Amino acid sequence: MVANKNRIPDKWFEEILNVATEWIVVVNVQGEILYINKAYCEFLHTTVEQAIGRSVQEVIENSRMHIVTQTGQAEVASIHFIKGNEMIANRYPLYVDNELVGAVGTVMFRNAKDWLAYSEKIQPLLEELNYYKKKLEHESESKYSFQDLIGDNERFLSAKQLAERVANSKSAVLLLGESGTGKELFAHAIHQASSRCFFPLVRVNCASIPQQLLESELFGYEEGAFTGARRGGKKGKFELAHRGIIFLDEVGDMPLQMQSKLLRVVQEKELERVGGQKTIDIDVRIIAATHRNLEEMVEKGEFREDLYYRLNVIKVDIPPLRERKEDLPEIAYVLLKKLERHFHRPNLKLSNEVLQQLQKHSWPGNIRELENVLERAVNILDGQTILLSHLPLYLQDLEGGNQDIKKESKGLVMTEKDEVPSLKDVVAQAEKEAIVKALKSTNGNKQQAAKLLEIGKTSFYDKCKRYGID
Numbered sequence: 001m002v003a004n005k006n007r008i009p010d011k012w013f014e015e016i017l018n019v020a021t022e023w024i025v026v027v028n029v030q031g032e033i034l035y036i037n038k039a040y041c042e043f044l045h046t047t048v049e050q051a052i053g054r055s056v057q058e059v060i061e062n063s064r065m066h067i068v069t070q071t072g073q074a075e076v077a078s079i080h081f082i083k084g085n086e087m088i089a090n091r092y093p094l095y096v097d098n099e100l101v102g103a104v105g106t107v108m109f110r111n112a113k114d115w116l117a118y119s120e121k122i123q124p125l126l127e128e129l130n131y132y133k134k135k136l137e138h139e140s141e142s143k144y145s146f147q148d149l150i151g152d153n154e155r156f157l158s159a160k161q162l163a164e165r166v167a168n169s170k171s172a173v174l175l176l177g178e179s180g181t182g183k184e185l186f187a188h189a190i191h192q193a194s195s196r197c198f199f200p201l202v203r204v205n206c207a208s209i210p211q212q213l214l215e216s217e218l219f220g221y222e223e224g225a226f227t228g229a230r231r232g233g234k235k236g237k238f239e240l241a242h243r244g245i246i247f248l249d250e251v252g253d254m255p256l257q258m259q260s261k262l263l264r265v266v267q268e269k270e271l272e273r274v275g276g277q278k279t280i281d282i283d284v285r286i287i288a289a290t291h292r293n294l295e296e297m298v299e300k301g302e303f304r305e306d307l308y309y310r311l312n313v314i315k316v317d318i319p320p321l322r323e324r325k326e327d328l329p330e331i332a333y334v335l336l337k338k339l340e341r342h343f344h345r346p347n348l349k350l351s352n353e354v355l356q357q358l359q360k361h362s363w364p365g366n367i368r369e370l371e372n373v374l375e376r377a378v379n380i381l382d383g384q385t386i387l388l389s390h391l392p393l394y395l396q397d398l399e400g401g402n403q404d405i406k407k408e409s410k411g412l413v414m415t416e417k418d419e420v421p422s423l424k425d426v427v428a429q430a431e432k433e434a435i436v437k438a439l440k441s442t443n444g445n446k447q448q449a450a451k452l453l454e455i456g457k458t459s460f461y462d463k464c465k466r467y468g469i470d
C-alpha cells in the first residue's frame with residue numbers, strides 16, 4: 001500500500017496524545033477505559049496497562065464518563081475533584097457513524113487556581129477587545145443625516161443641496177465654515193447618504209494631534225518604527241477608513257511637511273506606514289474641513305497650492321449663524337428637543353423675550369455656542385420656560401437689535417397671549433434681576449451686594465450659583 005504523505009500514520013496518534021500535556025481518557029459505552037494517556041496515569045499512580053479495560057469509576061475518582069456515555073450530553077468545564085484537587089474537566093460523547101460508541105474526557109486545568117489565573121488573564125483582554133470593537137463601530141458610523149441639518153436660509157439650503165447632490169461622488173469635498181457651524185454634521189450626512197456608508201467614517205482632528213504624531217496617526221507604523229511603537233505595528237486612520245471616508249477636520253492647521261505627505265497619498269492612492277517598506281493600496285474618499293481661509297494661506301505660502309486644489313474639488317460653504325438668524329428659532333427648537341430627551345425634561349420652552357435676546361447676539365461660536373447656552377439654561381431652570389435670567393450675563397445685557405420677532409416655531413415660542421410663566425420662574429427672574437442690579441451698583445462686590453439686598457452671605461452665594469452669576 002502506498003503511504004499517503006498527508007495523513008498522520010496511526011502509530012503516531014498515541015505518541016501525540018502522550019506528548020500532549022492535557023490528560024485524556026476514552027471509554028466505551030459500558031464505561032470501560034479504551035485509552036488513557038501516560039500523563040493522566042502518572043497522576044493517578046497507575047500505568048496505562050493497568051488502567052485499560054477497567055471501569056472508569058474504579059480508576060478515576062468521581063468520574064462521570066459512564067454517565068456521559070448514557071446521556072449523550074457533553075459536560076464542558078465542569079469541576080471535578082480528584083485526590084483532593086479541584087480540576088476543570090471536559091467530557092464529550094463519542095459518535096462514530098452516528099452511533100454513540102463511548103466518551104472522551106480531558107482535564108483542562110489541573111486545579112482551579114490555574115483556571116482562575118487563566119481566566120483572569122483572558123477576561124480583561126476579552127473585555128478590552130469588546131470595548132474597542134464597540135468604540136470603533138460607534139466612531140466609524142455616521143450619526144447624522146441630511147434631515148438633521150436644520151435651516152431654510154437660502155445660502156444654507158444651497159450648501160445642503162450641493163452636499164446632498166455630490167454625496168455619492170468619489171471626489172473630495174472641502175467644507176468651509178466658522179467653528180460650530182456644523183461642518184462635522186455635514187461630513188456625517190454625506191457619509192450616510194453615500195454608497196460608502198457601509199464602510200467607516202474616520203475623523204482626524206489635524207489641529208489636536210501633536211505634529212510629531214500626526215504622520216503615524218494618519219498612515220500607521222510598523223513594529224519597531226520608534227521607541228514605544230506597539231508590537232505588531234498599528235494601522236493608521238487612512239487604512240482604517242479603507243473603502244469609506246476620512247474626515248480631515250481642521251485641515252488648515254496641518255503642518256506644511258505633513259501636507260506634502262498627504263498630497264502624495266492623495267495622488268498615488270497608496271501609502272507606506274512609518275518605518276515600513278511595503279506600499280499599501282487605499283481606497284478612501286476625503287472630506288476636509290477648516291474654519292481658516294485656505295486661499296489666503298496658499299497666497300502666504302502656509303498651505304500647499306497643489307494640495308488645496310486636490311481637496312477643493314467640491315467646495316461647500318456653510319454660513320455662520322449670525323448670517324442666518326431666521327433659522328435660529330427652528331434650530332433652538334430642535335436643540336431643546338434634544339435637551340428634553342437628554343435631561344428627561346419634557347415641554348421645555350423659550351420665552352419671547354429670550355428669543356428676542358438670542359436674535360440680537362452675533363454668535364461667534366455659532367450653533368455650538370447656542371447649544372451650550374441652552375444646556376446651561378436647562379441646568380439652572382426650575383420650571384419649563386427659559387427666561388432671561390437663565391441666560392449667561394453676556395446675553396442678558398445685549399443692547400438694540402430686533403425687538404419684534406414674531407416667528408413662532410412648533411409651539412416653542414409663546415405668544416404674548418399665552419405667555420403665563422410659572423410663579424417660580426417669575427420669582428427666579430425677579431431675584432436674578434435684583435442680584436445683577438446689586439452687583440452692578442457695588443462693582444461686583446458680593447458682600448456689599450448681599451447687604452444691599454438685605455440677605456445673608458450664604459443665601460446670596462447660593463442664589464448666585466443657582467442663577468449662574470459668577
Ligand SMILES: Nc1ncnc2c1ncn2[C@@H]1O[C@H](COP(=O)(O)OP(=O)(O)OP(=O)(O)O)[C@@H](O)[C@H]1O
Nearest residue numbers: 148149150151178179180181182183184185367368
Ligand atoms: N444645521 C444644524 N442643525 C442642528 N444642529 C446643528 C446644525 N449644525 C450644527 N449643529 C450642532 O452644532 C454643534 C456643532 O456642530 P459641528 O461640530 O458639526 O460644527 P463644526 O463646524 O464641525 O465645528 P468645529 O469647526 O469647531 O469642529 C453640534 O453639536 C451639532 O449637532
